[in-house]
Amino acid sequence: MITIQHAQVGYQTTLIDIAQLALPEGQLYALIGRNGSGKSTLLQSLIGQLPLRAGSISIGSFSLEELQKNAALRSTQVAYVASMFAGVEALTLRAYVSLGRVPHLGAFGRLQASDLEIVDEVLKALNLSDLAQKDTRKLSDGERQLASLARAIVQDTPLMVLDEPASFLDYFNRELLLDQLEQWVQQKPERTAVFSSHDIDLCLQKGIPMLVLHQHKLTLLDKPSKQEVMALL
């Protein structure tokens, strides 16, 4: 369960003001809002990268402040997929995805056979197996975006936060992304995923609960109709 209380989110000024909101676990949430409404900023606060201006957020049994202070603890609770991954020279796709296992590795950072098994399984589910040995610089933007999703999946955390994870994906991979995320949240009871998106139609069609950002407020719509969403935007 993610609980937000009297939270003020923003850099120099308060961009979003959330009085009270609870997100039960076992669900996938789509964060919807117009350009510049503060979706990325809210997500930055949710992963503990940007401190709240006021109020509190708790993720599972931890407060956001606890997680901010302890990077190692946070890495076992929250996985984050940035909107863009440019690739790194000499880093293969499989090696990149394997970095998601870092929070689970011992002092010397060696991957065990069980870690690689998890990685290969996820690569297969995302149709990335054939690209496993390819340099991340040489992948397409969409392939890199799927790779970032894979990296977050193998991190195996209760909360996954994704910033526009579908922006470079084609129609089929958008479907794949949502299917994989829905599967992921259902695999373990404590899991929750929040992703920002402009793909309102697809989210409506899949019946994904929506968090709508509008006029500095955040509203949770469980099974909205298109009119309801549009009225808020």
Next chain:
Amino acid sequence: MKQRSIQLLLITGILLLLLSWVHLFVLQQEQGANSTLIFWEFQVPRLLSALLAGAGLSLSGLLMQNLFQNPMAGPYVLGINSGASLFISILILGAAPVFLNELSYVSAAMIGAFLAASFMFVVSKRVQNIQSLLVIGLMFASFTGAIEAVLQSFAAPEQVKQLFIWNMGSLQQMSAAQAPWMATLIVFGMATTLFLVKGLNAMVLGDAHALQLGVKVKQLKIAILFVTALLAGSITAYCGPIAFVGLAIPNLARALLKTQDHLLLILFSVLAGSCFLVAIDVLILLLDPWLSLPVNVLTAVIGAPYVAYLMLRQR
């Protein structure tokens, strides 16, 4: 992939053994004498200093490239040697002869290296691209060079000569008594690096990303600065400033191994760096009857074009 890396490591290891043997052999031929005393007092220390300097410089280059998140970083181009060099000059020219011992040399070099590395690191946060950073490194080096020149004008001819020789970079200056000290420092630096592998691997994704993966980024960076200063500082103290090894070898490692697994990169850089400097020293020994070259001339002849090639390929 992994198999290929292990094969490459094995080949480099065998090459290193071979080169070391050739080094000892050539040096013995040149000496003409076949005595145990010369072997331990002269031949072994010279081989050791080539091995250790090559290994340590490559490793410090690899660490700096990770710290600055830039393949063009290295202890020489970013002025780390210059920092060490400046502090050694201040020591040689400024301190009373009583204080001129092993410990003071090495500590002065390490402090200088650490300050220079920290300075460049702070500066790197403020510049946008590597070109600017390299130019600032160059400026820093010529600035410390100028201060050294000013200091030298106050010095006695003997001291100036001592500095001049040291500045040429040399693998022949380390004595048998010094060898264990240098070996201890370098091996300690290498061993520490092995504990940083997990963080180094995650750091290739950038600070924010590494932090998300649970890496204590700040502590890691401080550790890198310390180890770099330890390695580059102690080598500069014993062998003088040696150029290009630290920049070129880690790039070679990534190009050949095609990996960002820092355990493999560390092992390969250490082996290949040693190979490179031992080979350079063999060359120096072979050319010795006709011309006597300082290490820096040869590392520059080979290293500078390679680094230029890397820069061109980056575009």
